[in-house]
Amino acid sequence: MTKNIMIVGVGGQGTLLTSRIIGKTAMAMGLDVEISEVHGMAQRGGSVVTFVRFGEKVYEPVVEEGQADVIISFERLEALRYAHFLKKNGVLVVNDCRIEPMTVVIGAKQYPAEILEGLQKEHELYAIDGQSIAKELGNSKVLNSVVLGYAAKFIGFDKETWLDVVASTVPQKTVELNQKAFLEGYEAHK
Numbered sequence: 001m002t003k004n005i006m007i008v009g010v011g012g013q014g015t016l017l018t019s020r021i022i023g024k025t026a027m028a029m030g031l032d033v034e035i036s037e038v039h040g041m042a043q044r045g046g047s048v049v050t051f052v053r054f055g056e057k058v059y060e061p062v063v064e065e066g067q068a069d070v071i072i073s074f075e076r077l078e079a080l081r082y083a084h085f086l087k088k089n090g091v092l093v094v095n096d097c098r099i100e101p102m103t104v105v106i107g108a109k110q111y112p113a114e115i116l117e118g119l120q121k122e123h124e125l126y127a128i129d130g131q132s133i134a135k136e137l138g139n140s141k142v143l144n145s146v147v148l149g150y151a152a153k154f155i156g157f158d159k160e161t162w163l164d165v166v167a168s169t170v171p172q173k174t175v176e177l178n179q180k181a182f183l184e185g186y187e188a189h190k
Helices: 015-028 076-085 115-122 130-136 140-155 159-169 172-188
Strands: 003-010 032-038 047-055 068-073 086-095 124-128
Touching: 003 015, 003 076, 003 086, 003 140, 015 032, 015 047, 015 140, 015 159, 047 076, 068 076, 068 140, 076 086, 076 115, 086 115, 086 140, 115 124, 124 140, 130 140, 130 172, 140 159, 140 172, 159 172
Parallel strands: 003 068, 068 086, 086 124
Antiparallel strands: 003 047, 032 047
């Protein structure tokens, strides 16, 4: 059986690194893995979408609409934008933060109100304030590790494998901080 994970966020939030960590963790467990990255306007604060599919044998990297087992969103509006990819019994993990797109910044559009409340009516949603946890750890750049730790229990695999892969994937000088961030998210999971 193939598991489909979708990671969405805004450029600079660590979406691509998160997908690599998930893929490498699945490979460490002996599974076949396919990863696909869609960059959009990432350098300008635009959407970044990645798909990670793993199982005994995976034939294509793209997750179709309505097929994601887990969507990890690093920002509320991105969760709203891509929630239709979630399967009926899927899980939506959202970093509860607001990053206004350029259309909102210039006043052409308004940022939607009560995004999480609306999504929760239709989906199994779990929210975490990953940004606050990352700041408490002293570096907002580990946001993705916090949110990944929170989402890890929905994805599967044991904590030690996750921590080993984090250590082998992030820059060497940040290993301890990223592992701590992962554990903070992991322990925050209800």
